Amino acid sequence: MTRHLYLKTTDIDEAKRIYNNALADILKTPKIETIPTQQAYGRVVAKAIYAKRSSPFYPSAAMDGIMIDAKKTQGANEHHPLILDPLDYVEIDTGDPVLDPYDAVIMAEDCIKTDYGIQIIKAHVPWENVRPIGEDIVEGELLFTVNHVLRPMDISVLMAAGQLEINVFKQVRLAIIPTGTEIIEAHAHPQLGDIIESNSYLFKGMALEAKADVERFPILKDDYDLIVNTLDKAADDFDVICINAGSSAGREDFTSKAIQSLGEVYVHGLAIKPGKPAILGRIRSTPVIGIPGFPVSAHIVFSEFVVPLLYQLNHLPQAKVDYVDAISTKRIVSSLKYKEYIRVKLGQVNDRIVASPLARGAGVMMSVVRSDGYALIDQNSEGIEMNEKVVVRLNPGHHDFKQSLVMIGSHDMMIDVAQDFLAQHSPEHFISSSHVGSFGGLMALKRKECHLAPIHLLGSDGIYNQEALLQLFKADEVVLIKGIQRIQGLLVAKGNPLNIKSIEDLPRVHYVNRQRGAGTRVLLDHLLKEKKMDPTSIKGYEHELSTHLAVASAIQNKSADCGMGVYSAAQTMGCDFIEIAEEAYDFACRVEDLNHPSVIRFIQVLKDPEFQASVLALGGYRFDQAGEVKTIGR
């Protein structure tokens, strides 16, 4: 086992400084190419461009009418109309040349036709209604300076000005090289241990946004010579190389050694999390960046190092990054050794922008997809307290989170259906939902961090959702918006091979549980108590997953024999289902938020027959009082 267990990590700003210095000669030597103007949309002018010809290049009629020598119109006015001799004028259209002996145009609207010629009632001065040469573009004038990014209107002007080929900065060519013996293409059939290559599609899209010309290489095996040869060749053909991954310090992490053998490695290891095992190097005139394998790490390192470099080499102004201050809904513990990038969801509740941290695992790309941005925790901070201010770097193209309907609590697939329904019918009402279980949702509602808390909590009185609310809120503070009646049950493998019938069968099988605070967990515990069963008698009671689908998936994949969840999850994953109880899945809401436009809209959706039909199609649901607003308590 030859591992270099610890990478020496470098502070991210220091790493940027080191790498910029190391690449100074490359950054200072612009590459220029001559291209046809018609292909130059969005390209950057490398040398000042002057007009090659005037537009118009002859004096021309500014409107339809007749051209005439202005002197011949003198004296005409409303009291003394003048009839022009047909020999003195010529009928013309807009854009026609106005040449000697003519020097003015009378517009068609001012021409009255008579038998003797055209009658006018207004004298004209020379050059009236005539566009002089160069009215638009004058030959020799400066059109665009260096570093100007060419817009559509600029291209049309360049074509009119006779500049059909121009000098622009060369478009950066980026090589993306995926590596790893265990890595396979997405279209291959994955076997146990295979990892599907998906990072390159992230890189490619981000590089295209930075206007790079991208080539994605076939996946390389972890073979040192193969990697060296590929890098060597690519350094000749490309302006920037990204190699993914092998940038860690594991047994088969050859990347750093390979770059070193051909050029130089300036930084190996960043003091950021996720994103630590990155490499900043160079082979001859080509920057080479080693990107970590976990997708979130990859996203952060590519965003922080590759994207700015592509903009810089393309001579484009850096893409604007937006930041927003928010209040964290959770305590975030952070290491003093790293700057941390915490994915968060944002929402505006009661005039505060709240940031709900999402999963922190470097492998959870969906948390980036679902996030509005990264909360940044400084390297020298131990973290952020709940309700403390945190700076969030917004994702490019993030939606308007101030309009979001923030839901925190238990998850049900009807939320997905509602989200899709809104996206289709009123995209301005975007649902931002975090799944922390029913109790977690109520705590968030208590702290005014969400508009709605979806809950399904069985009370000691056998009634759903009332008791839990009354424990935390005054009766006039909150209401329940009725959601759906749904069937909870035991999910088992297709055909139910272990013949599981009820809760009593659990001690003899492998169970998979939901996390503490989840309504489904509360239901299980309630049932165990009722039946006087000991939770420790159940194998896997401590194995917690956080959604119905994850439980169903664990059963389908044979990680467990049985779990509790809703019918729709069983249906989706092809599990068998043993009905246990019907429960009420409702939405707790503060009274003052009932007037929020997105809450009003959501209530409409709950009552919408089209929406209800889509949910019912999932199976295991029943709408009873959906969308009705109930007060709580006595």
Place this chain on the structure above:
Amino acid sequence: MTRHLYLKTTDIDEAKRIYNNALADILKTPKIETIPTQQAYGRVVAKAIYAKRSSPFYPSAAMDGIMIDAKKTQGANEHHPLILDPLDYVEIDTGDPVLDPYDAVIMAEDCIKTDYGIQIIKAHVPWENVRPIGEDIVEGELLFTVNHVLRPMDISVLMAAGQLEINVFKQVRLAIIPTGTEIIEAHAHPQLGDIIESNSYLFKGMALEAKADVERFPILKDDYDLIVNTLDKAADDFDVICINAGSSAGREDFTSKAIQSLGEVYVHGLAIKPGKPAILGRIRSTPVIGIPGFPVSAHIVFSEFVVPLLYQLNHLPQAKVDYVDAISTKRIVSSLKYKEYIRVKLGQVNDRIVASPLARGAGVMMSVVRSDGYALIDQNSEGIEMNEKVVVRLNPGHHDFKQSLVMIGSHDMMIDVAQDFLAQHSPEHFISSSHVGSFGGLMALKRKECHLAPIHLLGSDGIYNQEALLQLFKADEVVLIKGIQRIQGLLVAKGNPLNIKSIEDLPRVHYVNRQRGAGTRVLLDHLLKEKKMDPTSIKGYEHELSTHLAVASAIQNKSADCGMGVYSAAQTMGCDFIEIAEEAYDFACRVEDLNHPSVIRFIQVLKDPEFQASVLALGGYRFDQAGEVKTIGR
């Protein structure tokens, strides 16, 4: 002559309402296509997408280390290290499967190698350092709703989730059909009367920004049958057609009739200026828009009608349009019959955002290029007074005008050189210059509408720029920043065929003049007075152009025999030059603006040897005290 002189014009908002209603069935019927996910960057989801497989799809190691049955680690702590039996663990790398009987991973950093096996000092719980199945993506979970615009991170997630082909809204296909017998391609050699086709390049770029798939047709002659046949065929093959131009009411304006013969015309003529002669029609299921020929009209109609339609049909959210309130530096007269679009340049002077109107001709595309946006004057307004508030619709991708160095006054090519120099060395200092002549510049400075007024005004005492300043300002209010000494002279055709020697020769030739208020005009008038010559004795005295280059261009194009201007303009246009006088071209500046960062930077540029060398290379210039700040008066 068969002209329909007057188009019935429709209010623009009313026209949008009419057209939206007329296209309602098209807009309500989305076209969907299935494409490979890897090509779906920026495309819009047409049907909700659920995950096809989990990621990871087996429990996998979250880090490098060993996998073990967690039970076998129980009891280990710092005081009681535990040595693991080599038969109980397997060395693994990140991403490797963790399967029965193993259920935990001990990370490499926590493994101490000994002769008897690995020693650990910490107990592990089941599933520690193991990524559960579906940690990132759970099979069956909703990934993206309808109408979601796919970002790079989304594509990577879809690939990981096994969604290799997806349903997206079909990309709109736009046909751009340029028409006109007098219209020629930009690469052809233009003859008198020819008009170079450049609008299609504007349309194409704007349509590409709206993610349309664009086909530009060859130019069609003004032939009714040809136009009808082309439209008929294009209506089958494309989703939207833009035909340019022939949309006016001139003799050869067939567009409206052609559309009518195949489909319907809903609006012909808009109550906007420029942009009046537009056509909104439809052939079968294809919207057809007739766009006026003048480029500014074309830009406005395309922006107002085609771009929003393309976004709508592509199911993309409309591009954000920014507006800003500004103070108009000029009175803008407007017609009650039209909503007017006035191109303006913006700048921030003394905490006010000032808008300087540019040329209003519908043919002056450079005024759009040079503008920051359009000031919008309502249809029912007679215009805007000087210093009145006006709403400006900003151009997409406009630069940060709050940073601009606003220069209003006389133009010299050294300003172009300075602009290019700044773009190269400090692009944050952008020069926004308007050319209104020296006097116009001083009036703007008086009204605090610019930072610098470039002037060259000969005083009655024979000294430049002092007298004019003292007439308008107190001596301690403004300073002169010394610019350049430049040679003024007479520009004549190459070889001087009319043997022009001096001002005295002007009465026998065709002269072309500069506008009132221009320093060069002041110089001519001064010389005429000195020599007791009568301006009316000079043919073309009333023929005014507004830049040195425009004068040189008129002479090169034989519109005139002689004009006054600077050597560099003569040089650029290949004219001969007869030296008349050397003058001082300086920059008037308010004392309080001397601290403005862009003014400070500009003074540095004036003194910069590299900059001076570039200006001197133009010829006819001499730097004397460039960049020195002089007080005025006694």
